[in-house]
Amino acid sequence: MSDTPSKAQASPQGDVKTDLQAGLKAGTLDELYAESEHWQVNAGGETIHAKRLPGRWRRIKWLAASVWLIFFLGPYVRWDGRQAVLFDIPNRQYHLFGATVLPQDFWMLSLLLLFFAILLAVATALAGRVYCGFFCFQTVWTDIFTLIEEWLEGDPRQRRAFDRAPLSLYKVRVKSVKHLLWVLIGFATGWSFVAWFYGALPLWRDFFTGQANSAVYAFVALFTAGTYLLAGWLREQVCFWLCPYARIQGVMLDRTTLVPAYDLTRGEPRGRLRKGQDVIAGQQGDCIDCNQCVAVCPTGIDIRAGQQEGCITCALCLDACDQVMDKINRPRGLIRYASLDELEGQRVRPMLLRARVWLYVGILVLSVLGIGYGFSTLVSIELNVLHERSPLFVELSDGSIQNKYTLKVLNKSNDDLQARIAVSSPVPIEVRGIEHDLRIRHGEVTPMMVFIRIEREHLTGESIPIFFTADATLPDGTEARAERESAFFAPEP
Template sequence: MSQPAANKNDASIEQELYKKREKIYPREVHGIFAALRLLAMGALLGIYYGLPWINWDGHQAVLFDLPARKFHIFGLTFWPQDFFYLSMLLIIAAIALFMFTALAGRLWCGYACPQTVWTEIYMWIEQKIEGGSKKQKKRDKGPRDASYFVVKGTKHGAWLLFSLWTGFTFVGYFTPIQELWTSFLSWNLGPWETFWIFFYGFATYGNAGFMREQVCIYMCPYARFQSAMFDHDTLVISYDEKRGNPRGSRKRGTPSANVGLGDCIDCGLCVQVCPVGIDIRDGLQYQCIGCAACIDVCDDVMDKMGYPRGLVKYTTENSLQGKPTKIIRPRIWVYISILSIVSAGLMYGLLTRIPLEVDIIRDRNVLYTETDMGLVQNVYNLKLINMDAQPQRFRLSVSGLEGLQVIGQTEGIEIDSGAVIDLPLRIEIDPIALKSTSSEIMFHIESEITPDLSIDEHARFLGPVSR
């Protein structure tokens, strides 16, 4: 849709409200940063696709078992009660991201963001099947003949298979992946599993195959607010204007001074390799995902021209202006301090975590009863959760009032790893021992297998006061 300009004299000027996306065909690039990106991509994809297949202590090493409300992470079992640790982990991840952005700009976007990593792999598949950027462009502009459909069909087939494998792996983090694989082979997947495999698979296919740079430019909130974390000492990818301008072509090996030009030969390769289609020579732009492809290609050009590398490079604004760059500055200290405090808190929490949860529920129907023997009796139901990685056997005792008697199982209470049991108990006491209508008592539960595993839990004992 377009709007005609209001001014008659400017009738030819139209303001476009919506512009159709023009597909970007980034040229293949080789170099140090391309190799680093490949390394990061291999490591991250290896972790994503490999992790669910690793077993640990007889369990899937990482499994978010939502129906059972348990998260297994390398021998540790987390419950909804452990939400605190998850929140700490999220805070650490957020602060670390802020700190790395302040230090190194869009390092996350260029090397580790799932959108970048999957887009890279989809582009790699595309280049292997369709050929380089020139071939792709030519095919897209050419006739829709049989070869066009064969090549495109093969590419989309490969993308779809990869997407479905991605979706399958995603579901494998929530349903034991070995069982999922067996169900898949016997064509017996449940409706939810099927839905999520297709949903996640198609989301990947759409985002990495089609949307690509549009996700970074129009959808990603991080791209919008990260500039708030940038300062003049943040590492950015920048074109050295002083050295590069005025730009112009010349014969290979010609010294720039001889032709009265800067070192930029205006070859346009930095634009051709850019996955978001911008020109780094126009200055720092929010669309730039910091992939460093323009550095690699420009270094290659500089090598061929016999000029020093680094016309496009990682630098800071201060450095470009000839000022010193400060790596550790006040805001970095603030991030380091917060990170240290929260990480220490998380470590302390994990090291002192008791993998046993006890809920004591008093019988609410009656406050207390009197037995035929004249004793006062309270009824409790204990809910015991063994959050340990191994089965446990517990013993129980109650203290706080003299002469308490526990009626019910107090020894050899067996609970499987990750299991919950209900333990009904009655506690009796001679009313003479009661000093108040509500007395505090203490349940002490300890493992008969693991000496350090014990927990104390308070409860109230109700009864009449003897006169």
């Protein structure tokens, strides 16, 4: 394709700034066709300057992207005098509002990851790559970066002209401001990521005074550079070449999946339309080949060519096409969310009749129930009892039998506690090692040795159940208890 000369190219260097700021306002079909000279599928050889149009799906896209405000503001939410959500990796503690999860409860994290993985799968099966188009951090950050670019350099036509314009003081100043804002956003991204693990308030205190450890500075620098590079420079190339999800989406779609699709039957044969001319039914399809769907696509694909790897299901082409349909007095929906069965005129199966949907929903429900059960059964202390295996028992000089146990008490609370250990059995026993309370530090496992002796006349078999109990009083006055059953071993009667 040949490039149409812009005003910036034809003007003297001193008038570049004026021409770039003036630009061209596309409002007629002739101007839309003029713009389409620049649009083509991008293979990495040039920068995609997507056109930004208001519309229903653009608003939905911004609302969905606003979920990422949690990423930036979440570390500043307080709960009981501390950060509400803090993944304290050095101390191996994960604080989730009022609950403290330790590595021993890692299985809940596994269920949480399973939940999000299946949620991603079911969303793709039902509506294509909606995560990519509306929630993915790469998509959201790129959208913000290009918005800044538009504020500073103008619309796509002006930006292309600005990139080709000779180097000048004005160009250096605008480019410098743009890249500085990109770097600041990247820094805010790295800062917020580290705050979830380090703590927002300690990070503000330690980072600028040089008291933070080297890992903190390394992660902030890594995320700053990564965000700047991926969202500012690579952009859609991340979706094409780096993101594995783009590669596997094909096996997650079926004929019933709703995706942005071009209605070939209604749109073809496409043909250009002159200003003031109406589409004649039967002679020309509704597609007037204005290429607005390509102009707004952040990855530069043509949705009319069918589903492609580059389509991230952002639905911006729907807004663009609907606006053109309004201008030529044709019904909306030439490009719409539709399934292959719908486009081919086949009967569309209801969502609730799809076996895969029920399977996905079942896994999601089980994951949520498992996570809920885990949080509902969280206790402040846990007790583990290890029986000495070599030897299983010792015969004392008076004929009695003695077993040795190692008790490990885990304190899951945020305070040091005093644990009271008790032992019981169906037969009379003598216990040594529990005479004093056990001091258990918060977030740590504290061991203790316990010896149990039973007279021979009380032995009723080779194994007798033994019950261990650990009790502790929390700072708020509530009692925490952990119980564990073990066994007492003896020789054959």
